Amino acid sequence: MIELYYWGTPNGLKPRLMLEETGLEHRIVPVDIGKGEQFRPEFLAFAPNNRIPALIDRAPADGGEPVRLFESGAILQYLAEKTGRFLPADLRGRADVMQWLFWQVGGLGPMAGQNGHFRVYAPEPVPYAIERYTRETARLYGVLDRRLAGREFIAGDYSIADMACYPWIVPHAAHGQDLDDFPNIRRWFEAIRERPATRRAYAGVAEAYSPARKLSDAERGVLFGAKPAP
Template sequence: MIELYYWPTPNGHKITLFLEETGVPYSIKPVNIGKGEQFEPAFLKISPNNRMPAIVDKAPADGGEPLSVFESGAILQYLAEKTGRLLPSDLRGRATVMEWLFWQVGGLGPMLGQNHHFNRYAPEKIPYAIDRYVRETRRLYGVLDKRLEGRDFIAGKEYSIADLAAYPWTVSHEDQGMKLEDFPHLRRWFEHIRDRDATKRAYAIGDGIKGKLDARTDEEARRNLFGR
């Protein structure tokens, strides 16, 4: 059984996408980041960077004590290796998936996160910051669009954790100032993943979480997300 410490953000959705796609048994432990629950000592023992998601594997492969893993990319890699799913076993296939996984966690996620912040949440509109991150978002979408030309998925013909990592960050493309019709290969890929049954289940879980925050109007949420 996997315990998933979760809130419905792009990084949180990555893990429910994996678990729903593979059928791994899991339970959700909501971490309301707008209420500051990511700073509670019990959670910090699992995720010392005070970020979700994080997991606790109650039955690790070595037969030892429960094992905690934090950081979404590390969690995806861990779960893929544990289950033998969504990560190729051959050298070249695995290398391709891992380089695109790291591309997402090192570039696509952070840059689009800054886009979200300056476009939606910053208390003042800073044209330079908005322009900088919208332009970088467009560049990264272009990289992904080019990569997907002639490929079903990011690493080739097979769905992988590289796709699970990137997809949730493209869901809010309109808020990022992007139009998918400008990226036809990315749009095809996006629609294919969106329409998967596992994706629908994963996002329904997020929609069912109570107390979803709006840091644009909720001062407590703003303080917990951006002021600590």
């Protein structure tokens, strides 16, 4: 049994997509980050960065003690290796998927996340930050759009690279991006959106970085003040 410690953020949804695609037996353990549940000692014991997602595999392939993981990219790689799916076995195919997984982890996610923060959650507008991160998000969209030219998915077949990137494209409107400007991303995005596993993963999930979402002062303090809820 796999336990996924999760909240409905783009990073949280990455391993949830993978679990839905593979059909691995799993249990979702909600971690309400607005209430500070990510600071609970029992969570920090295996997720020391106080961030979701985190995972416990109580039936690892080696038959040993449970495997505990934090960081969404590491979780995706682990699940791909456990199942033998969505990560090619050959040297070049694997390297191709892994470089795009790291591109998302090191680039698309952090830049789009800062974009969403300053456009939606900052207590007051910071024009320089909004312009800087909106422009960088657009640049990264351009990189992905060019990569998808003539390809159905990022690295040929559907892979953990696609599962890593898709949740960060979902809030494109809140990030100031128009998919009409990126036709290859739009085609790819719509194809993934219609996958049954994607529909299951996103069922009932509120849109991340939605301008309609209002944070309380307590939530703001927990999410952006790096401190537990009082």
